[in-house]
Amino acid sequence: MRRICIALFAAAFAGAAAAADPIKIGFSMALTGGLAGAGKGALIAMEIWRDDVNKKGGLLGRQVEFVYYDDATQPAKVPPIYTKLINVDKVDLVVSSYGTNEIVPAMPIVMRNKMVFPALFGLAANEEFKYDRYFQIMPAGPYPKTDWSKGFFELAQQQKPRPQTIAIVAADAEFALNAAAGARENAKKMGFKIVYDKTYPPATTDFTPIVRAIQATNPDIVYVGSYPPDSTGMVKAANEVGLKVKMFGGGMVGLQFAAIQKNLGPLLNNVVNYDFWVPEPTLDFPGVKEFLAKYQEAAKGKGVDPLGHYLPPFAYAYMQVLGQAVAATKSLDQAKIADYFRKNTHDTVVGKVKFGRNGEWATSRVLMVQFRDLQPDNLEQFAGPGKRVVLYPKAWKSGDIVFPYKQ
Amino acid sequence: MFSADLLANAVVSGLLLGGFYAAVAIGLAIVFGQLDIVNIAHPAFVIVGSYTAYILNSRFGLDPVLVGVLAAPLFFIVGVAIYRIYYAAFERTGQESLSGLAFFFGLMFIIEVTLILVYGVDYRLVSAGYSAQTLAFGFVDLPGRMLVPFVVAMTLTAAVWLYLSRTFMGRAIQAVAQDRGALQLMGADPVRIKQWAFGLGIATAAIAGALLIIIGPVEPSVGRQYIGRVFAIVVLGGMGSIQGMLIAALLLGVTENLVSTFYGPSWAPAVAFGVLLATLAVRPAGLFGR
Numbered sequence A: 001m002r003r004i005c006i007a008l009f010a011a012a013f014a015g016a017a018a019a020a021d022p023i024k025i026g027f028s029m030a031l032t033g034g035l036a037g038a039g040k041g042a043l044i045a046m047e048i049w050r051d052d053v054n055k056k057g058g059l060l061g062r063q064v065e066f067v068y069y070d071d072a073t074q075p076a077k078v079p080p081i082y083t084k085l086i087n088v089d090k091v092d093l094v095v096s097s098y099g100t101n102e103i104v105p106a107m108p109i110v111m112r113n114k115m116v117f118p119a120l121f122g123l124a125a126n127e128e129f130k131y132d133r134y135f136q137i138m139p140a141g142p143y144p145k146t147d148w149s150k151g152f153f154e155l156a157q158q159q160k161p162r163p164q165t166i167a168i169v170a171a172d173a174e175f176a177l178n179a180a181a182g183a184r185e186n187a188k189k190m191g192f193k194i195v196y197d198k199t200y201p202p203a204t205t206d207f208t209p210i211v212r213a214i215q216a217t218n219p220d221i222v223y224v225g226s227y228p229p230d231s232t233g234m235v236k237a238a239n240e241v242g243l244k245v246k247m248f249g250g251g252m253v254g255l256q257f258a259a260i261q262k263n264l265g266p267l268l269n270n271v272v273n274y275d276f277w278v279p280e281p282t283l284d285f286p287g288v289k290e291f292l293a294k295y296q297e298a299a300k301g302k303g304v305d306p307l308g309h310y311l312p313p314f315a316y317a318y319m320q321v322l323g324q325a326v327a328a329t330k331s332l333d334q335a336k337i338a339d340y341f342r343k344n345t346h347d348t349v350v351g352k353v354k355f356g357r358n359g360e361w362a363t364s365r366v367l368m369v370q371f372r373d374l375q376p377d378n379l380e381q382f383a384g385p386g387k388r389v390v391l392y393p394k395a396w397k398s399g400d401i402v403f404p405y406k407q
Numbered sequence B: 001m002f003s004a005d006l007l008a009n010a011v012v013s014g015l016l017l018g019g020f021y022a023a024v025a026i027g028l029a030i031v032f033g034q035l036d037i038v039n040i041a042h043p044a045f046v047i048v049g050s051y052t053a054y055i056l057n058s059r060f061g062l063d064p065v066l067v068g069v070l071a072a073p074l075f076f077i078v079g080v081a082i083y084r085i086y087y088a089a090f091e092r093t094g095q096e097s098l099s100g101l102a103f104f105f106g107l108m109f110i111i112e113v114t115l116i117l118v119y120g121v122d123y124r125l126v127s128a129g130y131s132a133q134t135l136a137f138g139f140v141d142l143p144g145r146m147l148v149p150f151v152v153a154m155t156l157t158a159a160v161w162l163y164l165s166r167t168f169m170g171r172a173i174q175a176v177a178q179d180r181g182a183l184q185l186m187g188a189d190p191v192r193i194k195q196w197a198f199g200l201g202i203a204t205a206a207i208a209g210a211l212l213i214i215i216g217p218v219e220p221s222v223g224r225q226y227i228g229r230v231f232a233i234v235v236l237g238g239m240g241s242i243q244g245m246l247i248a249a250l251l252l253g254v255t256e257n258l259v260s261t262f263y264g265p266s267w268a269p270a271v272a273f274g275v276l277l278a279t280l281a282v283r284p285a286g287l288f289g290r
Helices: A002-020 A036-055 A075-087 A100-112 A144-158 A174-189 A208-216 A228-241 A258-268 A288-299 A312-329 A334-343 B004-034 B042-060 B064-091 B098-119 B144-166 B168-178 B180-185 B190-215 B224-237 B242-262 B265-282
Strands: A023-029 A064-070 A117-119 A134-136 A165-171 A193-200 A221-226 A247-252 A272-275 A345-348 A351-354 A367-371 A388-392 B134-137 B140-143
Touching: A023 A036, A023 A075, A023 A312, A036 A064, A036 A288, A036 A312, A064 A075, A075 A100, A100 A117, A100 A174, A117 A312, A144 A174, A144 A221, A144 A247, A144 A272, A144 A367, A144 A388, A165 A174, A165 A208, A174 A193, A174 A221, A174 A247, A193 A208, A193 B265, A208 A228, A208 B004, A208 B242, A221 A228, A228 A247, A228 A258, A228 B140, A288 A312, A312 A334, A312 A345, B004 B042, B004 B140, B004 B144, B004 B168, B004 B190, B004 B224, B004 B242, B042 B064, B042 B098, B042 B190, B042 B224, B064 B098, B064 B144, B064 B190, B134 B144, B140 B144, B144 B168, B144 B190, B144 B242, B168 B180, B168 B190, B180 B190, B224 B242, B224 B265, B242 B265
Parallel strands: A023 A064, A117 A134, A165 A193, A165 A221, A221 A247, A247 A272
Antiparallel strands: A272 A367, A345 A351, A367 A388, B134 B140
16 A cells, blocks of 8 residues: 555656656757857757747746757768657757758658658758658748749849840859759749859869859859858959859858858949848838847857848747747647648748748748948948848839849 | 960969968978978968957957968967977877877867857958959959968968078978987987977968958868868978978969869869879879978
């Protein structure tokens, strides 16, 4: 009898402890290595969401706790991290690290465990897996490869005289190659003649020979798929060589980051490039300003993007959707959560999000923005509207294109 | 697509790029080429040089090159201290080959992580008036962003070459590279000479780092992409030869930019390293190797 009482007491105590246990959300994140700048910024945004949720009483009456490890921007480190998160740390939910190269290696493990996988900025990462519990917060659209550059080509097509020839140049790496492949497809579909189509190794120091070779083919427009250091090199080289084309830009990663924007300043004028959120009046979604104020305060002295326009709002938003799904389904059941993700439109700081084919946004919202009237060495100018004018898509347009880029 | 102006610009921009490579490789030509110390952390010191230039440029508006020159003595002292540790822990006990390599590998990670913890991981850039200027001679362009690093690199290379060939300590460094035992018999202390040479090698990283951040943005781990290139330049030049290192760096720069212009940038490193292999097949000791 005494033994039974002890056992019952122990079971009741364990049950009470379980009820009070926090909900554990696991992920790997690039906190060192090449993508650490973005990864650390994403983590700050995610922590703001966690603190906001916990202040309101948590999820399902339980506090939210993060379990995360640094993947050092090394794809090979990602699978063991997710294996540990799921099998050893016994997390309740998982979300992805930042970027295609870090998301793809986690997919087989997450899929084997049938977990919902909200993902942060992977381009066409689910194209081969077709996992029905994968949800991508980056608004690349249902056909990410082509949707990524569609706006650039549609804008070119609308100009008079209509540009005829295009040069495509991209870094020899996953994202840039995907972006270039999509650009190639769009160019062919819309009848542009490709006069230059090359890739360059990621460790390139001097971009002037590349820009000169492009100039020699005399293209009307130039589409670039590049990473931050290369984007800087390309923009500087284009100005040094005096590249004369009608449109320049497209898929350059890094031109969304405050430090690079500040350094390049007027060299960016008239460049048309992709972005996802900029402080234009057409994109003033409920909660985004409040979130950015918190982020900018938290980011001080941490060596991350001080403005946080590019990635942080989306890092907050993918956690928002996950939180809303858990709260609405009152459950940690992965099937129910995935179902909620699929069937609903979600209100987030980056606007209304509806997932479609392959867990991508049902409708693309890859913005084409044009840098305008920039002054040298001035970070504050990027905080407000008018410096990155939204040209595309029409629904979010905040101004007309300045055409051509340089004559 | 071939034209005279493309060819001229490819060669000139290749020379400018090669000059910068020489600035990064010169420290290693002394440390690895002459002292046989596999300092794999050298590019990490270059990045520290970049951060030093960034901090003083952004806070006080000092010119990055000036910062590099001013910081060089400090880097020299750090280099001397590191060599003392390396000597006491590995060289004295004859474990320098593998354990020494691990030491410098570890040092590289410590430098990277320290930079991340202190300054974060955002890209850092500097502003200098000349970096936005471009000089044009006929159809040949000389962007200030590449020209200034080239001029500084040539000056640095000439200064190091003169120092090693004309001064007593410089000759002693060359002597320790050739025959340490003989130097001891002459009553000189090889350890003192080596620590001086190691310090000199690290001091050049301060200037190379300043040049790197003039050319493009820098983050703590960006130095890794130069490890292969700078070791290749030192080997191609002929271990320890400053002239050889310079020729090899210029050759690599010109080859890369010619291939990049006329064939495609993705082939540039493959062809450049192909030239390295072909040269070593014909001259196993490198261009200027004995």
